[in-house]
Amino acid sequence: MTLKVYNTLTRKKEVFVPIEKGKVRMYVCGPTVYNYIHIGNARPAVVFDTARRYFEFRGYNVNYVSNFTDVDDRLIHASQERHQSVPEIANQFIKAFLADVGALNVKKATINPRATETMPEIIAFIGKLIDTGFAYAADGDVYYRTRKFKDYGKLSHQSVDDLKSGARIEIGENKEDPLDFALWKAAKPGEIKWASPWGEGRPGWHIECSAMVEKYLGETIDIHAGGTDLVFPHHENEIAQSEALHHCAMAHYWLHNGHIQINNEKMSKSIGNVILVHDLIKKYDPLVVRFFILTVQYRHPINFSDELLNDAVQAFGRLKTVFYNLDHRLKDFAGQTDGFDEKMESYRVRFIEAMDDDFNTANAISVLFDIAKDANIALQSADTKPALLFSYRQILFELSDVLGLKLEDQTESILDSDVEAMIEKREAARRDKQFALADVIRDQLKKAGIVLEDTPQGVRWKRGRE
RNA sequence: GGCGGCAUAGCCAAGCGGUAAGGCGCGGGUCUGCAAAACCCUUAUCCCCGGUUCGAUUCCGGGUGUCGCCUCCA
Structure with a gap:
């Protein structure tokens, strides 16, 4: 029996062959910790945790890495709105994430690296991309030269020219090409920042994953996973960053989970139907x-x-x-x-x-x-x-x-002694064929949340609603 | 405009060349002092039109509907 997985890269189910026998190296894109997670965030956590459990069941040793994006534009906005520092907010919601996902019985990741704790590797990664001509600094920002990466679009199956129409340049950006994306963003006054060869600033969104995958799992990993919306641009950009530098596949299998809808509508803030775990x-x-x-x-x-x-x-x-x-x-x-x-x-x-x-x-x-x-x-x-x-x-x-x-x-194993006494009293009533009394007791217990079931092997109880 | 997914019973959801798993719900029955739990029975020819085939829900072509990505997003 062989395990097959659907690979977004090839659009086919493929037999899973690990890089290293008996081991699985997988990376799952984690949340940006600026709020409680919604159920859409919960789905990848649950399904890829299940994949991980299954690999373990099949005898694999799984190295499961999932990041926390603990600095980005949304965190900075949240920080300004709440007058709290970015790390304060990040810490609060990392804690909340672990609690929510723990309730869903998601096993702890082997490691949950944070962007802010991977800064030296991120900066080094960007430096190498500049050295090899895949990136360029412009007024304190650093951009990736998308067209230089020949395979760009291979994951999302888009050609660079088709993507061009959707690309755009924001005011204040200094891109050579609308398709280019930020590796490093210069800090505006008052924003959280780190020193770099290109000035003070923070990493772009995509680069942290490239740096973390390399740091914790190596140049090529078995599985890279996340929500389907991450196929483009996030994972496409990760591939561009990592493969430009390493000249080998970033991941053998790219897995993407489908989205959750609410009453058949997209879940979004504008519709106001976001459900938090x-x-x-x-x-x-x-x-x-x-x-x-x-x-x-x-x-x-x-x-x-x-x-x-x-x-x-x-x-x-x-x-x-x-x-x-x-x-x-x-x-x-x-x-x-x-x-x-x-x-x-x-x-x-x-x-x-x-x-x-x-x-x-x-x-x-x-x-x-x-x-x-x-x-x-x-x-x-x-x-x-x-x-x-x-x-x-x-x-x-x-x-x-x-x-x-x-x-x-x-939680069902412990019963109050007075409840036990009532159950015994009802048993006695039933033995005496005082069924009316027995039924009254059963109703009382039901209202107290204890449901009784009579079986040939004796009375059985469980907690129920009301 | 580019790329892709989906369309199976009242609802959810598998299957994907040989006349349809499973769950929820509905109805009937059995068991029970009565219940509960459970069991048994019952509930579908798979969006439409062509084609390939001995045979298609399953493959191909064309429709229709629907959802998504292409901009931050799980």
């Missing part, structure tokens, strides 16, 4: 959000709406319920699975086939539901062997973990 996870279980994102193949657009999210609540709940019910039956079971089990292996194989196909999480999730169905059937019979139930539990645990979906929920 910070707010969304107050309303929905963050894992439901993750689950929802993974129900769609990562390259396709996803529409967000309360209706769709509520469907996801139900669907994910089904998975959690079966897992919980398995645990309920296995409370006193300390044994093992039956060992090698053909059926469990067949689930695993189907899961791998799905994920091998460019991380088809939608199909991978359908395997989870098939396991759930079979496990539920096994659960129906009172004399199913615990070892079999345990096998179901294990395979569900193993595969859902690859997707970063935690089916176990620690």
Whole structure:
């Protein structure tokens, strides 16, 4: 079985062959930390985290680098508006980013380099581009000479001449050509700045990624990923910068996730429909959000709406319920699975086939539901062997973990003693066939958020809404 | 104008040459003291028109619709 990934560069699914056996070097463009992240930022974080988990599941050692852009125009604007320094704002939202993404069960990156901590490498990189004639300084700015890079446009599949119409020169810029882009921007009075051979200023947006990839992962990496909007110009420019200097491919595979829409509209500030993860996870279980994102193949657009999210609540709940019910039956079971089990292996194989196909999480999730169905059937019979139930539990645990979906929920394991007393009181009432009393107690508990379910193996409870 | 994606049941979403996975929802049933959970049954010929083929949702051509990139953007 071979893993295939869709490469934007070739517009084809290609067999993944790592540079170094057993290792994956991947770089995912991270956020500009001037605000809380929105769900559009969450998608690459979740899908590429899932890719990373899958690589690890398949035995690869993954070096996962994702940057923080902690200085740029938007941060400077935010700084002026709030009368806070750029680093203060950046630190605040880096912290918020890590919290949000942590709630979505995104594993920590191997490293999250910051632009401001990569300044020597950035400046050196620009210097070399000037030395080789790919860049030029002009009044304190430095620009990349786009037309000099012969492969320009190969990622976005655009010719330089087609791009020309969209390019423009802002007032105050001193570009030789409208297509050129900034590597270094001279500081205006009062702006945060760093010293450089071309005067005080700050890096352009694209150069930090080129410098960081080189610094942390090397001249050629396996995977470079980000949102589809980054194909042009961001990643195109990164290629121009890095490959002009290194004369080798910057990345073998370029992966891009599709965008999120809100009620079938583009999410944008002007429409006013931007949803922050910070707010969304107050309303929905963050894992439901993750689950929802993974129900769609990562390259396709996803529409967000309360209706769709509520469907996801139900669907994910089904998975959690079966897992919980398995645990309920296995409370006193300390044994093992039956060992090698053909059926469990067949689930695993189907899961791998799905994920091998460019991380088809939608199909991978359908395997989870098939396991759930079979496990539920096994659960129906009172004399199913615990070892079999345990096998179901294990395979569900193993595969859902690859997707970063935690089916176990620690918060459900603790029950107040008075609630326990009420459950016992109801059990006594049921034994005495005082069903009216039993039902009253059950209603009371339900209002307190505890839902009871009577099973042949005793009463089972879970937390519910209202 | 250049480049690209998408169009599958009420909704979401896989499949991509051999008459349609999965989930949510609806309806019917089973189990239950009643519920809940669960299980069973039920819910589609895949935007339209041509073409290739023994055979197309799946390939090719042409439409229509829709979304996106080309300017900061995940």
